[in-house]
Amino acid sequence: MSRRNLVRRLRSVRPLGLAAFAAAALAIVAPTAAGPPSTSAASSGFRLDLAQSGDFVAQTNFVQCVGASMQMMLNIAGTQDDRTAATQRRLQGLARTLSGPARAGFERKGASVRGWSAGLNQLGGGPYRLVGASSLDEALRLAAGAIRRTGKPVGLLMWAGRHAWVMSGFEATSDPARTDDYRVTRAIVLDPLYPYGSGRWGASPRPRQAITPATLGRQFVPRRRGTWAGAVADAEAAATMNALAGTYVIVVPYIPVYVPRDRKIPV
Numbered sequence: 138m139s140r141r142n143l144v145r146r147l148r149s150v151r152p153l154g155l156a157a158f159a160a161a162a163l164a165i166v167a168p169t170a171a172g173p174p175s176t177s178a179a180s181s182g183f184r185l186d187l188a189q190s191g192d193f194v195a196q197t198n199f200v201q202c203v204g205a206s207m208q209m210m211l212n213i214a215g216t217q218d219d220r221t222a223a224t225q226r227r228l229q230g231l232a233r234t235l236s237g238p239a240r241a242g243f244e245r246k247g248a249s250v251r252g253w254s255a256g257l258n259q260l261g262g263g264p265y266r267l268v269g270a271s272s273l274d275e276a277l278r279l280a281a282g283a284i285r286r287t288g289k290p291v292g293l294l295m296w297a298g299r300h301a302w303v304m305s306g307f308e309a310t311s312d313p314a315r316t317d318d319y320r321v322t323r324a325i326v327l328d329p330l331y332p333y334g335s336g337r338w339g340a341s342p343r344p345r346q347a348i349t350p351a352t353l354g355r356q357f358v359p360r361r362r363g364t365w366a367g368a369v370a371d372a373e374a375a376a377t378m379n380a381l382a383g384t385y386v387i388v389v390p391y392i393p394v395y396v397p398r399d400r401k402i403p404v
Contacts, residue, residue, distance in 0.1 A: 182310045183308070183309050183312040184306070184307070184308045185307060186306030186325045186345060187289070187305045188290070188325070191212070191218040192209055192305070192327070193209060193331075193344035193345070194208045194209050194220045195329055195330075195331065196329040197225055197226070199330075200229075200246045200247045201229045201247075201329075202247070202330065203232045203247065203248040203250075203253045204228040204229025204232060204248065205228075205229075205301075205329035206253065206301040206302065206303050207256055207260075208220070208225050208228055209290070209329065210262060210289070210290045210303055211260065213290045213303070213305055214262055214288075214289050231252070231256045231260075232252035232253050232255075234252065235251065235252035235256055236251055236252035237249070237251060250292070250294045250381075250386055250388060251267065251377060251378065253292055253301065253388055263390060265388050265390050266391055267377070267386060267389075269360070269383075269384030270384055270385040270387065273350055273357065273385055274320070274321070277307070277321035277324060277353075280293075280307070280321075280387050281309055283389045284304070284305075286313075286314070286391075286392060287390040287392060290303050291304040291389055292304070292388030293326070293386075293388075294357075294360060294385075294387070294388070295356050295357055295358075296338050298361050300330070300335075300338075302327065302328050302329075302356075303326065303327040303329075304324050304325065304326050305326070305327060305345060306325035307347075308325075308347055309322060321350065322349070323348060324348055324350070324353050326342055326348060327345060331344060357385065359382075359384055359385055360384060360386050362382040
């Protein structure tokens with residue numbers, strides 16, 4: 138996506154209805170053997186990184202991690218990089234709008250993972266959906282498989298739901314396009330808070346640094362349970378978010394399956 142087309146989309150964005158969001162979130166995923174061309178294979182395994190040096194964007198303040206992560210994901214998937222603060226602010230505003238209404242009397246400054254996924258879809262960067270994995274290894278396998286199939290990056294919901302990273306690639310024991318028998322040994326990530334990190338959660342890895350699952354797992358932990366001031370108040374949105382509680386949440390690209398209306402389904 139060119140920078141000019143992205144700016145046009147950002148200036149003309151309108152919130153999606155709940156029905157449209159639900160349809161995007163529940164689309165069927167189809168496996169495919171196709172993958173992006175920028176790969177490397179060796180006797181020790183397989184490596185793929187979709188990002189380039191100009192794709193990283195630092196968040197301009199301490200609440201715009203989702204906007205910055207969306208900006209990086211669009212940079213990685215597009216043909217030109219846009220690292221401007223104005224674009225990041227528009228992306229953050231879009232994700233915040235699509236996050237759903239907050240509780241009465243609370244003004245949300247950040248954006249939810251729900252708005253993150255829906256915002257990418259509305260801008261044509263998807264399709265993306267939210268997935269909650271039961272373990273770190275499962276989340277990494279799902280993320281690596283999606284990156285390999287679609288050639289698009291994955292979003293990681295960090296710090297139990299308080300922060301956002303981008304996973305642009307991975308190292309694995311085998312190529313996910315050739316076999317299901319593989320294990321992710323490193324995740325290639327971009328933290329928009331770099332180089333500041335967190336006193337509680339740990340240091341920010343360098344942009345596009347390949348880190349082990351053990352290192353990633355210190356900051357990529359299951360999403361918190363319960364409610365808090367910024368939780369969505371809408372019943373449908375709350376149900377979606379509650380279903381993700383206690384899981385490793387990722388924003389995953391997928392390839393939809395389109396079934397012709399006149400196709401007969403055997404019974």
